[in-house]
Amino acid sequence: MANTKEITKDNLLEVRNLKISFKTDEGIITAVDGIDFSVKHGQTLGIVGESGSGKSVSTWSIMRLLPKNSIIDKGSSIQFHRKSGKVVEMTKLKANSRELRKIRGGEVALIFQEPMSSFSPVYTIGNQIVEAVLQHRDVSKEEAEEIAVDMLDRVGISNPRQRFRQYPFELSGGMRQRAMIAVALSMNPSLLIADEPTTSLDVTIQAQILELMNELQEELGMSIIFITHNLGVIAQVADEIEVMYLGKILERGKTKEIIQQPQHPYTQALLEAIPRLDRLGERLTAISGDIPSPLSRPVGCPFYTRCEKVMPGICDIEMPKPTQLSETHTVYCFLHEEKDV
Amino acid sequence: MVKFLFQRTIGMAITMFFVSIMVFVIMELPPGDYAERWAFRKFSGTGAQITEADLDNIRANFGLDRPAPERYFKWISGIVLHGDFGEAFAFQTSVNNVIGQKIWLTLAILFSTLIVTYLVAIPVGIYAAIRRGSAEDYALTVFSYLGFALPNFLLALVLLYVSITVFDSSVGGLFSPEYADAPWSIAKAKDLLGHLIIPAIILAWSATAFQLQTVRATMLDELNNLSVTAARARGVPEWKLLLKYPARLAINPVVSTMSFDANRIFSELPIVALVLGLPELGELLLKSYLDLDMFVAGAILLILTFMIVFMNFLSDIFLAILDPRVKLIEG
Amino acid sequence: MTPTDLSPKETQAPINQMESEEAQRYYSATQFQLIWWRFRKHRLAQVGAIILITMAVIGLFAEFFGPYTGTTRVSDAVLVRPQAPQFCNDDGCTLRPFIPGVISERNPETLRMETKIDPSVRRDIYFFVEGEEYKLLGKFKTNIHFFGLKEGSIHLFGTDSLGRDIFSRVLLATRTSLSIGIFGVVIAFVLALVIGGVAGYFGGGLDYAIQRLTEIVRVIPVIPLYMGLAAAFPKEWSSTQVYFAMTLVLALVGWPTLARRIRGKLLSLRGEDYVIAANLAGAGPSRIIGRHLLPAFMSYIIVDLVISFPFMLLSETALSFVGLGLRPPTVSWGVLLQDAQTVRAIEQAPWLFIPAIFVVVAVLSFTVLGDGLRDAADPYQVSG
Numbered sequence A: 001m002a003n004t005k006e007i008t009k010d011n012l013l014e015v016r017n018l019k020i021s022f023k024t025d026e027g028i029i030t031a032v033d034g035i036d037f038s039v040k041h042g043q044t045l046g047i048v049g050e051s052g053s054g055k056s057v058s059t060w061s062i063m064r065l066l067p068k069n070s071i072i073d074k075g076s077s078i079q080f081h082r083k084s085g086k087v088v089e090m091t092k093l094k095a096n097s098r099e100l101r102k103i104r105g106g107e108v109a110l111i112f113q114e115p116m117s118s119f120s121p122v123y124t125i126g127n128q129i130v131e132a133v134l135q136h137r138d139v140s141k142e143e144a145e146e147i148a149v150d151m152l153d154r155v156g157i158s159n160p161r162q163r164f165r166q167y168p169f170e171l172s173g174g175m176r177q178r179a180m181i182a183v184a185l186s187m188n189p190s191l192l193i194a195d196e197p198t199t200s201l202d203v204t205i206q207a208q209i210l211e212l213m214n215e216l217q218e219e220l221g222m223s224i225i226f227i228t229h230n231l232g233v234i235a236q237v238a239d240e241i242e243v244m245y246l247g248k249i250l251e252r253g254k255t256k257e258i259i260q261q262p263q264h265p266y267t268q269a270l271l272e273a274i275p276r277l278d279r280l281g282e283r284l285t286a287i288s289g290d291i292p293s294p295l296s297r298p299v300g301c302p303f304y305t306r307c308e309k310v311m312p313g314i315c316d317i318e319m320p321k322p323t324q325l326s327e328t329h330t331v332y333c334f335l336h337e338e339k340d341v
Numbered sequence B: 001m002v003k004f005l006f007q008r009t010i011g012m013a014i015t016m017f018f019v020s021i022m023v024f025v026i027m028e029l030p031p032g033d034y035a036e037r038w039a040f041r042k043f044s045g046t047g048a049q050i051t052e053a054d055l056d057n058i059r060a061n062f063g064l065d066r067p068a069p070e071r072y073f074k075w076i077s078g079i080v081l082h083g084d085f086g087e088a089f090a091f092q093t094s095v096n097n098v099i100g101q102k103i104w105l106t107l108a109i110l111f112s113t114l115i116v117t118y119l120v121a122i123p124v125g126i127y128a129a130i131r132r133g134s135a136e137d138y139a140l141t142v143f144s145y146l147g148f149a150l151p152n153f154l155l156a157l158v159l160l161y162v163s164i165t166v167f168d169s170s171v172g173g174l175f176s177p178e179y180a181d182a183p184w185s186i187a188k189a190k191d192l193l194g195h196l197i198i199p200a201i202i203l204a205w206s207a208t209a210f211q212l213q214t215v216r217a218t219m220l221d222e223l224n225n226l227s228v229t230a231a232r233a234r235g236v237p238e239w240k241l242l243l244k245y246p247a248r249l250a251i252n253p254v255v256s257t258m259s260f261d262a263n264r265i266f267s268e269l270p271i272v273a274l275v276l277g278l279p280e281l282g283e284l285l286l287k288s289y290l291d292l293d294m295f296v297a298g299a300i301l302l303i304l305t306f307m308i309v310f311m312n313f314l315s316d317i318f319l320a321i322l323d324p325r326v327k328l329i330e331g
Numbered sequence C: 001m002t003p004t005d006l007s008p009k010e011t012q013a014p015i016n017q018m019e020s021e022e023a024q025r026y027y028s029a030t031q032f033q034l035i036w037w038r039f040r041k042h043r044l045a046q047v048g049a050i051i052l053i054t055m056a057v058i059g060l061f062a063e064f065f066g067p068y069t070g071t072t073r074v075s076d077a078v079l080v081r082p083q084a085p086q087f088c089n090d091d092g093c094t095l096r097p098f099i100p101g102v103i104s105e106r107n108p109e110t111l112r113m114e115t116k117i118d119p120s121v122r123r124d125i126y127f128f129v130e131g132e133e134y135k136l137l138g139k140f141k142t143n144i145h146f147f148g149l150k151e152g153s154i155h156l157f158g159t160d161s162l163g164r165d166i167f168s169r170v171l172l173a174t175r176t177s178l179s180i181g182i183f184g185v186v187i188a189f190v191l192a193l194v195i196g197g198v199a200g201y202f203g204g205g206l207d208y209a210i211q212r213l214t215e216i217v218r219v220i221p222v223i224p225l226y227m228g229l230a231a232a233f234p235k236e237w238s239s240t241q242v243y244f245a246m247t248l249v250l251a252l253v254g255w256p257t258l259a260r261r262i263r264g265k266l267l268s269l270r271g272e273d274y275v276i277a278a279n280l281a282g283a284g285p286s287r288i289i290g291r292h293l294l295p296a297f298m299s300y301i302i303v304d305l306v307i308s309f310p311f312m313l314l315s316e317t318a319l320s321f322v323g324l325g326l327r328p329p330t331v332s333w334g335v336l337l338q339d340a341q342t343v344r345a346i347e348q349a350p351w352l353f354i355p356a357i358f359v360v361v362a363v364l365s366f367t368v369l370g371d372g373l374r375d376a377a378d379p380y381q382v383s384g
C-alpha cells in the first residue's frame, strides 16, 4: 500500500491509511478509518467535520497523545520531516522515548479548544511557558523568562510582564487562548496543530485570533493543521481542506475548490449550515438527522443515513472510491463515480 | 489575607461558643449531683459523716445551687479569662493540674499520627492511581477495606499480642520506666519519640485507609485533565509531569480534610490509649467518664474539639497558600 | 370551567393514564432490573450479602445453634481451648464427628485449674440433641439444640474465665450487635426523615439552624461524644434499658449525615421530576411520587442505610469494649471483647479475641455490600 512510499519533499507531514480504534467496555470503536492527509511546508491544512468525526483523534495521534486504550493500526503510517532533515515514522516511536519528547512541543505543538482547562490552574501562565521553553531550548531560566514575556507580547497580550505572573483564571477567554498560542510558539515548532482553537470564543475574539494566527504563520513560517467544525472559519485560514465524517475523508481540495465547488453532499450541507455572523460561536446542528453511533457505523458511505441524494442499493453497500476532479480536488461519492464510469 | 484570617478567627470563635454549650450539656447529663460525688470522694474512708447541710455547703462553694445558665457562664468565663477549667474531684485538685502536661503529649500523638498518615497515604495513593488496575492497586484496595473494618483498638491488641508472644517485648506506654517520672531532657524526648511510633501507626491505620482512597480518586480525576495532556504535548517528561500537575492537585483534598483526620484520630484515641496505656488526654477522658468526673471530661472534650477546630483553621490557611483559586473566592 | 372544556379531557384521561401507568411500570421495573443485573456482576458484594444473611439467621436462632445458653457455667472447664471437631483418631476414621475428651486438673505450681486433652476418650457429636431448655425466638419452649454432646461438654471457641461457652455467647452477641445496628440505623433514618422533612418544609431559618447545629455536632470527636452520652446512663438501669438507650444514642449522633444526604437527593430528584411529570401527562403528583420517585429514592436510601451500618457496629463495639455501652448480662461483640482488654488476658487465652473476627467480617461484609449496591444503583446510570 501507499505507506511504503517515502514522504515527498514538499510535505512536512504525510499521513497514510491512518486507522485508529478504541477498546471500550461496549466493544471496539473505530474512530478513524483509513484516512490520508498531508501538510506542506509553511501551509495550512484545514480539517472540517461535525464533532465526533475523528478530527481530534487523527491529529492527536501524530503526537502520540491518545489514551492507553487506543490502537493505531499496523498498516498506518505517519511520516514527519524533522528540523534536522531526518524523516521519522511517528507510529514506530517508543512511548516516552527521548525523540518523541523532543518532537512533542519542540517540533509539533498543540493548542486546544478549551484554553481554561489546558492550563493548570495552580501555576502561573509564566511558569507554564518557561517550563515549555526550558524543555526545548538551550537557554537559562532568565532568558526563558525573557522569551516568555516577549512571546506574550507578540501574541498581543498587553502588560505581558504582569500577565506573566498571573494565574489562568485571572485572564479572559480570549487572553487565555492567546497565552496558549504563546506557549505553543515559544517552543518554536515547525507544525502547529490547532484543535478548534476558536470554538469557545465569541465572534470578535474569534476573528482576532484567526488574524493573529495568519500573521504569526507569515512571520514564523510554520505549518498549521487547523481543525474546526465550521467551514466559514476555515475558509479564512486554510490553503487546503479535508472534509471528514465518521472517521473517513469524504472530500479534499484547495480551499477555493471546496468552498466554491463543493461536490460531496456532506460538504454542501456543511456549507449551507455555516452559521450567520451573529451565531458564529454556536454548535453546528443544521444538518438533519443524527450522527450514527460509532459502535454501529453504517456499511458503505458513512453519510448515506442522512444524505439527501442517497441511492439505496449503492451507497449502503460499499465505500465509494476516490474520484479525481482536478489535480488537487478529490471526492468520495457515487454520484461522481458514476459520471466517470 | 488579613481579612481572610480575621473571618476565619471569628468563625472559629462562634463554633467554639456553640461547642462549649454542647459540652456543658453533656457535663450536666449524668444523674446525681457533683457535690455528692465530690464529698463521697473526699470523705470516703475517713469515717466522717456527711450531712445534708455539708452537701449544701459544698454546693454553695461550687456555685451548684445557681441556675444552669449562670453556672455555664461562670465555667466558660473561668476558662476564657483565666484558663481555669475548674475542680477535678476524683483527683482532689484543679483540672488544670490533672490535664497539664498531657495536652502536649496529646498534640505529639496527633501530629506524629498525621505525619505517618500523610507520609503513607499521599505517595501510595498517587502510585495506586498511576498503576490503576494492577495487582498493587488491588492489594491496596483490600488494605483500605481492612482499614475501615478493623478498628484501631483491635489492631492495637493484635500488635501487642504479637509483640509479646513473638518479640517478647511490650509496645505499650509512652515512656520507658526510667523516664516516666523524670524531668524533661533530651534523652527523655528521644525516648518519647521512639515510643510514639507504634501509637502513631495504630492511630493512623484507618485515617490512612481513608486518605489513600481520597488521594487515589482525585489523582485519577486529575490524570484525565486536559492540562496534563497539554503538558505532555509540550514534551514534559512523564514523571515530572505527574508530579507537577496531577499529584500537586491530589494533595488539596488531603489538606482540606485535615480536621476530619484530627477528629477521627481523637475519636479513636481514648480506646487505643486505654489498650496501649498512653498517659494522655484520651485515656484520662475515658477514666473521668467512668468516674463521672465531669469537669475533667468537659475540659478534655473542649480541648480536643478546639484542637480540631484549630486544625480546620490551619487547613484553610494551607489551602489558600496551595491553591491560588481559593484566595479569589474569599476575596 | 365549562362542561365543554371538561369533556375532551375526560375522554382522554383514561387513555393517558393507561399509557402512563404502563410507562411507569416499565420504568420502575427496568430500574430495579438494572440494579439487580448490575449487582449480579458484583461477586464480592454477593459474598458480603450471603455472610450477613447467615449471621442474621444464626443470630436469630442463637439459642438453637449454640449448644449452651450464654450464662451456663461449666465450672470445671475454665479457659478451655477451642476444640475442633475431628473425624479421625488413632482408632481410625468415622463419619460422625467427635472431639477428644478433656480432663482438668489443678496445676500444683500455679494452683490454677488447667485443662488437658485426653485422646483416649472420644466424645461423639450428635445433631438435634436435647440440652438446656430455652425459648426459640423468645416464644417456643424447647430443648433441642443443633448439635451437642450426650456426655461432657463441647466448646468450639473455648470457654472464658468463668467457664462459659464462647461459641454460644458469640452467637447471642451476633444477635445483639446486629439488632442494635438495625435499630440504630432505622431510628436514625426516621429522625433524618422527620427532622430533615420538617427542616425542608419550613425551610429558611429553621433549616439553617438545624444545619448549623449538625455541623457543630460533627466537629466534636464522635466516640468521645458517644461516651459522654453513654456515661449519663444511670447505674441502676436494667440491661434492656441500656440497650434501648444505646440505640437512641447511636441514632442521635448518626442522623445528621443521613438527613443531609436524603435532603440533597430529594432536591435533585424533584428537579428531574418536572421532566417526568411533563411526559406523563395526566398522572397526579401522588402517582408520580409513588410510582417513580419512591423507587428511585428507595434504592438510594437502601444503599445509604447499608453504608451507615459499619459505623453503628463499630461504635457499639468500641463503647461496650470500654464499659460505657452495653452491660453484662447482655452480650454483644463489644461486651465479649471486654474480656480481651489486656494483653495478659489475650496472652493467656487468645481465643477470647474470636469475637473481633466477627466484628471485622461483619463490617467488611457491610462495606463491600454497600459498595456493590451503590455501584449497582448508581444514580447517573439509572437516570441517564
Ligand SMILES: Nc1ncnc2c1ncn2[C@@H]1O[C@H](COP(=O)(O)OP(=O)(O)O)[C@@H](O)[C@H]1O
Pocket: A022, A023, A024, A029, A031, A049, A050, A051, A052, A053, A054, A055, A056, A057, A058, A067, A069, A294
Ligand atoms: N478515549 C476514547 N475512548 C473511546 N472512544 C473514543 C475516545 N476518544 C475518542 N473516541 C471516539 O472517537 C470518536 C471521534 O472523536 P474525536 O476525534 O474527539 O471527534 P472530533 O474531534 O471530530 O469531535 C468519538 O466519536 C468517540 O467515539
Ligand SMILES: [Mg+2]
Pocket: A052, A055, A056, A057, A195, A196
Ligand atoms: Mg475534537
